[in-house]
Amino acid sequence: MTTILKHLPVGQRIGIAFSGGLDTSAALLWMRQKGAVPYAYTANLGQPDEEDYDAIPRRAMEYGAENARLIDCRKQLVAEGIAAIQCGAFHNTTGGLTYFNTTPLGRAVTGTMLVAAMKEDGVNIWGDG
Secondary structure (H helix, E strand, O other): OOOOOOOOOOOOEEEEEOOOOHHHHHHHHHHHHOOOEEEEEEEEOOOOOOOOOOHHHHHHHHOOOOEEEEEEOHHHHHHHHHHHHHHOOOEEEEOOEEEEOOHHHHHHHHHHHHHHHHHHOOOOOEEOO
């Protein structure tokens, strides 16, 4: 059953999709300071702008995560991307150029795979970061 919580559940495990940026770092620290037990999950989608994926979970631990995991989502993103290309989904044209918009695929893969990891860890409350 889906529930939107109005208060931070003190003493309970809460999973957060953790990018390592300012917003998710502040959210994680705030949850810990307010008595929650935050678990941080980072999706590796193979983005070229991230220099060191392994550093992100360490950063989460510095901000108060009870546990932090890096989830390799690359194979699943490739599988979903190939399926989208095969069926012509997300076919966009801008400035006269055609491209495939994979951002929605990345979000779907991230959400699905991070929630699966949270389930493995017994985390039943999720904040999207």
